[in-house]
Amino acid sequence: MILIGRMAKDYGMLPSMVEKHATTFDIMVTDMLATYDNYQQQKANGKIDPKLYGFSQDELMSMVEQSKNV
Numbered sequence: 001m002i003l004i005g006r007m008a009k010d011y012g013m014l015p016s017m018v019e020k021h022a023t024t025f026d027i028m029v030t031d032m033l034a035t036y037d038n039y040q041q042q043k044a045n046g047k048i049d050p051k052l053y054g055f056s057q058d059e060l061m062s063m064v065e066q067s068k069n070v
Contacts (some may be wrong), residue, residue, distance in 0.1 A: 003030055
């Protein structure tokens with residue numbers, strides 16, 4: 001329900017219109033965007049250590065080198 005309300009607000013539609021016309025893809029994209037926005041906000045506030053997410057540049061370079069040697 002919150003997701004439908006957020007979509008309605010973002011697109012200037014009534015929630016009933018979103019419910020009738022939105023697809024599961026629309027809902028998935030909206031959910032991913034909300035999750036990413038929350039992550040960016042927490043990272044900016046120093047609540048998340050960016051090193052815990054993804055790989056460092058050194059790790060990526062090591063993977064590239066290993067793939068070249070295979």
